[in-house]
Amino acid sequence: MKINDWMMITVLAGAMSFGGATVFGQEGGPGGPPGGPGNRFGRGNWGDPAQREQMLADRLKAQLEITDDAEWKALQPKIQKISDLQRQAMADRMRGFSRRPGGEREGNDQNRRGGSMFGTASPEAAALQRAIDGKASATETKAALTRYNEARKTRQAELEKAQNDLRQLLTVKQEAVLTLDGLL
Numbered sequence: 001m002k003i004n005d006w007m008m009i010t011v012l013a014g015a016m017s018f019g020g021a022t023v024f025g026q027e028g029g030p031g032g033p034p035g036g037p038g039n040r041f042g043r044g045n046w047g048d049p050a051q052r053e054q055m056l057a058d059r060l061k062a063q064l065e066i067t068d069d070a071e072w073k074a075l076q077p078k079i080q081k082i083s084d085l086q087r088q089a090m091a092d093r094m095r096g097f098s099r100r101p102g103g104e105r106e107g108n109d110q111n112r113r114g115g116s117m118f119g120t121a122s123p124e125a126a127a128l129q130r131a132i133d134g135k136a137s138a139t140e141t142k143a144a145l146t147r148y149n150e151a152r153k154t155r156q157a158e159l160e161k162a163q164n165d166l167r168q169l170l171t172v173k174q175e176a177v178l179t180l181d182g183l184l
Contacts, residue, residue, distance in 0.1 A: 060181070064174045078166040082183050085159040092125040092152070124151040 057076065066072050121129070124147050130136075131144040163184050167175055178184045 063177050063181070075166070075169055078162065078169070079178075079183060081162045082159065082166060085155060085162060086183075088122060089152075089155060089159070091121045122148075122151060122155075124148040 060079070061072055064075070066075070124144075128141075128144040128148045131141045136144070166178070167184065170178065175184060
């Protein structure tokens with residue numbers, strides 16, 4: 001296997017394992033023991049984004065030991081913002097993994113449109129990719145690269161601010177849990 005293939009497998013395995021231990025341990029669903037939604041393996045309905053988000057939120061609430069709805073209502077939007085910012089950064093990073101040598105895209109229509117399981121790449125990443133694919137001049141490519149790097153730094157600063165805002169509301173134990181989950 002090529003190094004890109006190994007890196008893709010590693011990243012996908014990490015993304016798939018995010019929250020998997022607790023959620024996959026749930027019972028229920030068609031073909032499984034009664035007690036909750038899920039598929040025949042008792043792993044929940046991962047095809048439905050709303051249900052997936054709810055299962056992950058429930059798991060996170062349990063890990064953070066939150067029983068007060070008011071506390072969750074204060075934390076949830078901040079956690080969601082961090083998650084969205086991280087997903088956007090991942091979409092930009094994963095953009096090149098679906099390429100074959102020579103610039104040809106592999107996979108389905110979603111990949112050809114610039115999307116991935118992490119979402120759609122930023123406009124700056126798409127512009128830089130067009131410059132690469134179109135064999136733009138060094139000046140045009142450098143300009144696209146500069147815009148991409150500036151946007152990435154801006155998003156990183158926004159992520160760090162969102163993480164610091166969330167830390168202000170957390171106990172030490174909650175901060176530790178979210179750090180291990182990769183949110184902080």
